[in-house]
Amino acid sequence: MVNHAVKTLSAAGERVIPHVLRLLGDSDYKVEFHYALIFGQIGSAAVAPLLQAYEIARDSTERSFVIYSLGKIKSPVLKEAIALVLSELGSPSKEVRDSAAKTMGKIVGNVSASDVSPQLRSQICAHLIAALRDTHSGVRAKACRSLGKVAKRGWLDRTEIDILSREIAHLLGKDSRRWDDAFAVRKETAEVEQTLSRLR
Secondary structure (H helix, E strand, O other): OHHHHHHHHHHOHHHHHHHHHHOOOOOOHHHHHHHHHHHHHHHHHHHHHHHHHHHOOOOHHHHHHHHHHHOOOOOHHHHHHHHHHHHHOOOOOHHHHHHHHHHHHHHHHHOOHHHOOHHHHHHHHHHHHHHOOOOOHHHHHHHHHHHHHHHHOOOOOHHHHHHHHHHHHHHOOOOOOOOOOOHHHHHHHHHHHHHHHHHO
């Protein structure tokens, strides 16, 4: 029933976007998850309205949802969301940081490295590496997963690969410092380590 509703609303296209956005804040997490699926199926036409909705979002819950919804969209148009998602990796809200860390990986998966300046790619790498020290393990795990996508998609230069390799060694306890105590983080880290080994 719910899946049918998502499919029906998505098929209506971008004209349903304003109506769904107006419902933000008045629904629980499960309902908003399905709203995000609607935006994802609508696709690139939903990117600009979501970015506009972020500007007037009333609280961190709404901001987190908007960023999460952007991550459901599969389109190179996600390039337009890079600045927002990058800035929110430093949000005071762990929910917003969590969504931003995950969505950055989704952006990297949809946008070609050649469409992003080397300077901006370096900023993304630096911010995600900084997020590996986040106090919230969920943020660290998602940042690590996104860094794996950054590496696979060729967004890193040789220096950045070396820097990330050292951070990965630290998280796995392969240097003098203590490993990350969260299993989810170590699991993601081990996968990134394998990716990096193929790049060396």
